[in-house]
Amino acid sequence: MKKTFVLPMLLALVGGCAQAPYWTLTDDTNxxxxxxxxxxxxxxxxxxxxxxxxxxxxxxxxxxxxxxLESVTASRDGVAxxxxxxxxxxxxxxxxxxxxxxxxxxxxxxxxxxxxxxxRKRYGLERLRVVSNKPTQINGHQGFELVMEFKxxxxxxxxxxxxxxxxxxxxxxxxYRAPVLYYYDxxxxxxTKLVRSFRQSKGAFDPPPEIPGWAKLFT
Amino acid sequence: xxxxxxxxxxxxxxxxxxxxGDVTAFKDANDTSNIQESEGxxxxxxxxxxxxxxxSGQIYEDPRxxxxxxxxxxxxxxEFKGKIHVHLYDSTQLNAFALPNGSVYxxxxxxxxxxxxxxxxxxxxxxxxxxxxxxSFRQRVSAKxxxxxxxxxxxxxxxxxxxxxxxFSRDLEREADMKGYERLVKAGYDSHEAHKAxxxxxxxxxxxxxxxxxxxxxxxxxxxxxxxxxxxxxxxKSGGRVGAEDYNQVxxxxxxxxxxxxxxxxxxxxxxxVMEDSNxxxxxxxxxxxxxxxxxxxxxxxxxxxxxxxxxxxAERLAPNFAPTYKSLGMHYMKAGNNxxxxxxxxxxLKLASKDADDRAYVQQYISSLx
Numbered sequence: 001m002k003k004t005f006v007l008p009m010l011l012a013l014v015g016g017c018a019q020a021p022y023w024t025l026t027d028d029t030n031x032x033x034x035x036x037x038x039x040x041x042x043x044x045x046x047x048x049x050x051x052x053x054x055x056x057x058x059x060x061x062x063x064x065x066x067x068x069l070e071s072v073t074a075s076r077d078g079v080a081x082x083x084x085x086x087x088x089x090x091x092x093x094x095x096x097x098x099x100x101x102x103x104x105x106x107x108x109x110x111x112x113x114x115x116x117x118x119x120r121k122r123y124g125l126e127r128l129r130v131v132s133n134k135p136t137q138i139n140g141h142q143g144f145e146l147v148m149e150f151k152x153x154x155x156x157x158x159x160x161x162x163x164x165x166x167x168x169x170x171x172x173x174x175x176y177r178a179p180v181l182y183y184y185d186x187x188x189x190x191x192t193k194l195v196r197s198f199r200q201s202k203g204a205f206d207p208p209p210e211i212p213g214w215a216k217l218f219t
Numbered sequence: 220x221x222x223x224x225x226x227x228x229x230x231x232x233x234x235x236x237x238x239x240g241d242v243t244a245f246k247d248a249n250d251t252s253n254i255q256e257s258e259g260x261x262x263x264x265x266x267x268x269x270x271x272x273x274x275s276g277q278i279y280e281d282p283r284x285x286x287x288x289x290x291x292x293x294x295x296x297x298e299f300k301g302k303i304h305v306h307l308y309d310s311t312q313l314n315a316f317a318l319p320n321g322s323v324y325x326x327x328x329x330x331x332x333x334x335x336x337x338x339x340x341x342x343x344x345x346x347x348x349x350x351x352x353x354x355s356f357r358q359r360v361s362a363k364x365x366x367x368x369x370x371x372x373x374x375x376x377x378x379x380x381x382x383x384x385x386x387f388s389r390d391l392e393r394e395a396d397m398k399g400y401e402r403l404v405k406a407g408y409d410s411h412e413a414h415k416a417x418x419x420x421x422x423x424x425x426x427x428x429x430x431x432x433x434x435x436x437x438x439x440x441x442x443x444x445x446x447x448x449x450x451x452x453x454x455x456k457s458g459g460r461v462g463a464e465d466y467n468q469v470x471x472x473x474x475x476x477x478x479x480x481x482x483x484x485x486x487x488x489x490x491x492x493v494m495e496d497s498n499x500x501x502x503x504x505x506x507x508x509x510x511x512x513x514x515x516x517x518x519x520x521x522x523x524x525x526x527x528x529x530x531x532x533x534a535e536r537l538a539p540n541f542a543p544t545y546k547s548l549g550m551h552y553m554k555a556g557n558n559x560x561x562x563x564x565x566x567x568x569l570k571l572a573s574k575d576a577d578d579r580a581y582v583q584q585y586i587s588s589l590x
Contacts, residue, residue, distance in 0.1 A: 098485045107550070109581045117485040126310055126484060127276055134580040155274030 024050045026074070037070050037088045037169070037204035041197035043190035046084070048074035055215045058122065060097050066215050067093045068208055074194075076187055082178035084191055086198070090208050094171035097122045104168040108135055111166045112144035115173065119160075125150055131159070138174070139198050141165035149180070159184050163195050169204045242360060244352045247298040251321065258319075258356050265320035265355075272308070272324070279307035279327050279473075287469045288325060288343065291336060295344050295402045296351070303347050307473075311480045311489075313420055317346040319355035330470055331477035332419060332493075334502060336462025337403070337412035341448075344399030352398060354391045396444060400451055409459035414448035417441060419499065426492055467502060474503050478510040487514035494530075505537030509544045516547075527551070542571035546582055558589045565589075 024030065026042045033042050035052040042048050053071045057064055070088040073079065094102035095118045102111065112133050120128050131147040143165030151157055157180040164173040176191040178184040245251050254262065272278060288305045296303060303321045308314075311328030318324075323346045333339050349355070387395070404410050421441045481489045493499045494511035512530035515523040528551055534544040549564035565586045572579060 107581075109550075109578060117483055120484045126480070130577055133577040135584050151274065151276040153271050153275045155276075 022049060023047050033072060034201070035070055035072060035203075036201065036206070038086065038172070038201055039199050040086065040194055042074055043076070043084075043187075043194060046074045046076045046190070048072065054209065055211050057215075058096060060099070065096070066211055067096055068211055069093075076190075077183070082176070082183050082187060084194060085173075085175045085177075086194075087173050087175070088169075088204065089171045089173075091168070091170045094166070102166045102171040104166065106166045108142050108144040108165065109133070111164060111171065112146050115144075115162065115164060115171075116146065116148065119148070127151070128160075136163060138163055138165050138172070138195065139200055141167060141172075141200075156181065161188075161191065167200075169200075172200075174198060242353050242357045245299070245350075248300065248302040251299075251302050257359075258353070261356055261359060262320045265318035265322065268318055269320070269322050272306075277309050279309040281307055281473065284330075284469050284473060287465075288339070291340050292323065292343050292347060295340055295399075295406050296347050299347070299351065303350060305343070311477050311484065311486065313423070315342055315346050317349040319350065319353070321350045323347060323350070327473050327477050328481070329420075331474040332423065332499070333416050333470075334419075334463065334466075335412060336466040337408040337410075337460060338416035339462075339466060340403050340406065340408045341399065341413035341416060344402045345395045346399075348395040348398035348402075349387065349391070352391070352394060354387050354395065358387055358391065393447075396447065400448070404455060404459075407460050409457065409461050410452045410455045411457050412461060413452065414445045417445050417448065421445065423489070423492060427488055471504055475506055475510075478503070478507055482510055482513055482517070485517065487517035490514035491518065506534060506541040506544070508534035508537065509541060509547065512544075512547055524551075540571060542568055542573075542576070545571065546578065549582065549585065553585060553589065562586055562589050 024047065026044055026046050026048050028044065031041050031044060033040055033048065049072055053069070053073075055066055055068055056071070057066050059065070068090055072086045074084045075082055089096075089102070091102045094100065095114050098114060098118050098121060100114055116128065116130055120126060128148050128150045131149050133144060133146050136143050136145040143163060146160075146162045146164070148160045148162070149157060150160075158177060159180050160175060160177045162173050162175045164171065166172075174191075174195050176188070178187060285305065285307055288307070292303055292305050293300045299321070303323060305323045305325060307330070308324040308326045310326045311331075312326055313329045313332065315323070315325045315329055323343065325342070325346075329342070330339075333342070400410065400413065403413060424441070478490055478493070481487075490510050491514045494503065494507055494514070500507065508530045512527040512534065515527035515530060527547075531544050531548050531551065534541060535548065538544070545564045545568035549561045549568060552558075552561035552564060565582050568582055569579065569586075572582075
């Protein structure tokens with residue numbers, strides 16, 4: 001009797017612990033992704049994370065650190081090939097490896113310059129080249145549109161386009177990364193549609209959440 | 220049993236020493252085709268490193284500077300002409316390295332800090348000695364022998380390649396110093412210049428707390444190495460080729476590029492260190508003051524805004540055709556609320572900057588907003 005009782009309990013527990021899948025295929029029923037700080041329409045046929053990641057671990061001065069953020073990723077052929085990443089960073093950790101904060105009065109060109117330095121430093125991408133850097137508007141905010149490029153170890157040219165802005169709630173970036181060969185041009189239109197659909201939500205103005213205790217275990 | 224084990228280990232050690240000792244240096248360019256099979260594998264690995272470096276765009280393209288460095292190398296080691304290939308490596312880290320196949324990579328960051336051709340020859344002489352004395356192969360053989368005692372968990376091939384970049388054992392570094400120094404003297408360079416380059420680098424490493432792969436940071440310690448070079452030079456008469464003028468003519472654009480790249484990676488401390496030091500600053504073009512100003516803005520400490528303005532004004536005075544200075548001055552005055560002066564500087568920037576300058580659109584936007 002005891003055994004038959006324990007088994008369903010265990011199954012219920014396991015079932016309860018199982019989370020929603022990390023990735024989901026975007027179709028007409030789930031194209032609008034609403035997160036705490038932002039919402040946008042994801043491209044159809046792309047696979048995307050079901051909910052936003054709320055923290056990340058990065059190395060700052062060779063020491064692992066856990067930082068709060070809000071980040072959604074989508075890819076059509078797999079993240080190793082191409083990815084769109086929408087990220088909100090909190091003002092205090094806007095440029096974490098540079099140890100610089102964002103300020104509401106920061107000019108878009110200043111945010112863009114810091115962001116390029118941040119990428120170079122964080123990923124050891126000394127050879128990341130700025131192809132263009134121009135002002136743009138994102139959901140009514142003055143922002144930047146950066147196009148950057150680097151060659152990977154196999155000599156494949158990888159292009160990264162980043163639309164970003166700063167306000168009092170932090171630093172927002174919408175990135176698209178893909179090889180110049182074939183993929184970049186093919187999916188660029190999907191990316192621009194997503195950028196146009198980006199909206200900041202009321203939740204962006206809420207106080208930042210706590211880093212989950214278990215996430216801190218990684219540092 | 221214990222004795223047997225001891226004997227076994229002793230024999231392993233002995234064979235290790237014998238094998239390492241068997242490795243003989245290359246005599247000349249022809250000799251480089253007579254390599255053992257295991258050494259050939261190392262060359263193959265080095266060639267694949269060459270390919271990766273080239274394919275991934277890490278070669279700094281400056282044919283004039285590359286030819287100049289190659290010329291100095293050929294002067295140091297004329298019998299190896301055509302076998303040692305010098306490349307500029309697009310990195311601002313203070314490093315240079317030689318691969319086992321004779322490819323020598325010289326980071327533009329290190330090139331920017333060196334004062335003259337004699338100092339350059341000291342570094343090139345050292346790096347080529349690693350190749351000629353087969354230090355990668357010797358280190359690999361030593362590691363292989365040591366592996367019998369499970370000393371190293373690193374694959375031998377990787378170990379050999381990594382040591383090329385991050386430094387060899389203390390003894391091998393010393394040998395490279397000595398051999399390089401002999402060549403420096405033989406080629407007619409002023410041997411009293413050799414230690415000066417390292418003194419400056421030691422100062423920079425200490426001030427910035429650099430822990431990255433760095434030329435000479437490993438064994439023997441930098442100070443000890445400087446002393447050795449000083450002692451060696453003391454035995455030589457002063458005089459010989461310094462080549463400051465030739466060097467600076469070729470390297471000037473690289474110095475400016477190194478400042479730009481340092482700043483682009485948030486190494487503003489390095490830019491400030493270089494441009495605040497009158498001894499170093501004299502080697503840099505006047506436009507370097509612009510980067511000093513930008514470095515102060517990045518540092519953002521007390522009075523840095525004022526220091527930045529002064530640096531920009533110095534750049535404006537000494538390098539009046541350098542466009543970026545005017546953008547920075549425009550931004551300074553825009554933030555200070557002086558719209559007239561801001562517009563003036565922004566307009567000057569647009570006049571001088573190239574048509575495809577990547578921040579042109581921002582400046583045009585700022586001018587419109589100031590009207």
